[in-house]
Amino acid sequence: MTAADPTGFTFQPIGYLQTPFADKFGIPRQPTLAPHATGVLKLLPPYDRAEAVRGLEAFSHVWLTFVFHQTAGQWSPTVRPPRLGGNQRIGVFACRSPFRPNPLGLSLVQLRSISTDEGVVLTFSGVDLVDGTPILDIKPYIPYVESQPDARSGFVSGEPARLQVVFSELAEQQCQRYQTRYPELRALIVDVLTQDPRPAYADDPARRYGVRLYTLDVKWRCDGQSAFVESLDSL
Template identity: 35%
Template sequence: MLQSFKCEACKSNNQPSVSNHKDNSHLPDCKDEISLNTIGVIKTMFLEKRAVPRQASEAARIISRIELNSRIFNNPEHSLEGLETFSHIWILYYFHRNQIHLKSKVAPPRLGGERVGVFSTRSPHRPCPIGLSLVQLDRIDNGTIYFYGTDMVDGTPVLDIKPYIPQYDVPRKIERQEFFSPREAPDGEENCESVKTASTSTSGNLVSNVTVPNWVTNCKYLSVTFNETAEQQLQELAVEKKSITEILRADPRSVYLRTKYGSQIYTFQLGENTVTCKFDDQNSIVNVLQVRKVVILGDIPVSDDE
């Protein structure tokens, strides 16, 4: 069977079987492009890419939601049955605001302009602009999923949703005898208690075989302060102070802005409000100057003082 096997592309092109190829470079590409259907859309407070957190954990207090597409399922809420029993979920999505990036190297913000291979980073600028985020599930309301942890812009298309399972998703040290472990339960039949036990019993082995480069772990957070005007505006607008702190302490500026325009005034939109702050790069401080409500005049959003 293996010697006579042909993929669908080979069959349609009347190509010889795989085993008859002496050089795999002559094999036809079975499929260069893949068409995927989006299952829903993510609604967040970030209407623009500016100041969107680089990781979901950097904005753990900001709540967002996924609205499932009723064209995929007539009753989208049926596809979510059982998901409420998990605390965290993986979200796979499409960077719809980014063009396809065909450069093999990118410059992560933490490297200060130094370039590394794109596949050694989580940069959103990729040959296949697909994002992956681990978020905390808040609640499910019919066909809508509410979650904490946001690093997506508003309107991001969702490709898939998967539950986070520590038994499978947390790296652990592989012992030789593990290759002869008992049969795993089929998908969908895992026991919650066994998952908890596995995640607990292997906690001592989590760090032994997990490594990351120093530029990832050596992350310095900024000190975020608010002046009296901003403090008063936060109370008037009922804006959560800690959400703004989480965004700014990780320094959302690009390498270009940080190096060319150091210690500058920086503004970004957060939902219905505009936040204005000033960076002090020498002392690693960012001071929030004001928080204003955005007023829509026609098609042009402006702050309420303009």
């Protein structure tokens, strides 16, 4: 890319984010909603140099710029946000939909650690991205300019109602069994299901859903008030 060309750009990922989310269904609709969703980013050469992250450890939160690689190339001028029940259309530039003309995303996440022992490895909490998402950039979050508590936020004002999450005996036992491998698994399941990831128009208590976390398919049902975790099946 030449600095003088304003019409076309090529970007190289600085790394690919590892997350617990094996596919898109179940991923929270925004970052920080699932605090136990951990993301790990190993920087790729030539960006994997300790000096490239010097000073970043002093920031608690960072912006990740990334590519919505699973929806790239698919967009329309209007979308139907789940927050509006999935049947009202608004402009693509008035929402955070992954279906965009340029498939760029922006997530504010908590920076948990930086290791420079072998290359550069950063760990984040509260990620809302599918495993393998290409990351283009990291920038520190600066609250005194970026936090706007009085901002208007259109159709996304207020927090949506949360579901109560109830585990079957079997699911509890399975969480225990996976405790060593995935210490935050149970808390992550609660984080994810309390957000009610069902499609907006689906309200069928008999329907069994599967959310894929790590190497597990978490099977659950929902009566509109509670999410009932039935079992955790190996993928």
